[in-house]
Amino acid sequence: RLGTNLEIATLDQKREAVDPQETLAQYLTDGRGENLVINGEQRHVVSYMKDFLFKPEQARTPVRELSGGERARLLLARVLARPANLLVLDEPTNDLDMETLELLQELVAGFAGTVILVSHDRDFLDRTVTSLIAPDGEGRWIEYAGGYSDMLAQRGGTRLDDRKARAKADNGEAPVTTRSEAAAPKGPAKKLSFKQKFALESLPKKIEAVTASISRLENNIADPAYYERDPASFQKTIAALDKERATLAALEEEWLELEMLREEMEG
Template sequence: MNHDDLNLWSGQKSGRLVADLADVSKRYGYKLILRNFSMRLVRGDRLALVGPNGVGKTTLLRILTGAETPDSGTVKLGTGLDMAVFDQNRSALDPELSLWESLTGSAEMRVSGRADQVMVRGQPRHVVGYLKEFLFSEAQARAPVKSLSGGERARLLLARLMAQPSNLLVLDEPTNDLDIETLDLLQELISDYDGTVIVVSHDRDFLDRVATVTVAMEGGGQAVIYAGGWSDYQAQRRENRAGERATDKPKPAKSAPKQAEKAPDGLTFTEAHRLKELPGVIARLEAEIAKLTELLSDPDLFTREPVKFRKATDALVERQAALAQAEEDWLTLEDKASAAP
């Protein structure tokens, strides 16, 4: 497999905010999965979800991607998210289809009028030639997916993901059944990927190589955020436990001097006002973008009303830029408020 010619196709950038969870709780019957969990995922993060089987990693993953709603708390997803999923069950693959059909039958990869071609990163490619890049022989191209080994199914799914644009890559136990070469390739692809990555895995070496932040699900609704990958998480966890065992006498808290020129949370009154109004601004821009996107989805609009098409296009670009700036402002002010003593 020639790694030099292969890469994940990062599509249009998402907004800086990918997901913001505030005081999220979730339970199934008597089992508490999350309790008052808050975190913010921003563009470019490589998030690892770790913990024992059955603790709720997949549930948190589904909440982060909007596939499941919490029982309480709020979830805000960012704008312009284009998600690609690499799941442990390879559920995107129909076992009855051939490898050929698995690629040409995909709406995103199909080339109109060319049954032997697939669209790969915006360019038409011959099906067999593309499959060969993933170590499949010409004879295997017509074989059913159900005849493949676990590692081969992973390579086929990876071939589909790499052909399509995305800015949010979701990996649920991606290293299961992978051979060494495919595992190395996957790690290289993630390292070079411009988008955001969420990964659920028990592979500690893999997590050390790809993760920049780790959420450890420890049962009983507790989920703790750590910087770095698996080894960083373990080191910080040991430090935290050592600190909990320390018997230092707590010092009385000192009252912070009042600052008349500051609003609560360390913001100026102008900044506090801006922070308060930004959610409404963001919601309005998102609604306007949705309407403009719906208008421009009419394939005959350009021919029928070219002036209207141009104005709508310009308005969409303007509002997308305004939304990105509003999200940037919101994140900056939220961070400043959170960091205040």
């Protein structure tokens, strides 16, 4: 059965062809200006690119200059920019670097509609899906709740290959050595998300920049003649200083929370 208002976005394992001369902004907007409509809201292409960890200056970078991981992120950004309530991904983890893989996991988990994906990446399945459809070896496909490890547990801890091997042994055929249940993939380990790690690494530079700005502003108001010379400018400087101090406090608090979370997860 199909929904009456189904809007489908797809990403196949061959990936779509990209004009290497196009800039990232042109590719994401189809050359139609600088804005996109994402989830019913208009967004500037640079703002949307930041969601996929691109820097603002990369908006005018030709696609040919991207690394493999960056190109994969660009394709994901293009697919997810399309209005859709059904996302179909065919082997989405192929050729992804670790950073893009972690971002993909977050994007799939945060997608508002339904996601159907085909993947041989068992860890990725464990981290993203809520149900799994797998063959039983008899021409049937069975749906299991949870991910790959959950499917193994519901099958009694055996893979399809293991079950085939046991059937052959029961029929007097030569036994085949297979991976034991102990080798089955474990559930996902707790760790910072990619965006959290990115924030933790980038926050010190932001804190340094804001601290330098505060120092400059404090030096300005330290001039005893400043207020007499230009009272309006002095008041603006005071307001800017208060704003920067509030920003610094928020950044330091965010960094501390992430650092404590990292230490807790790493034990």
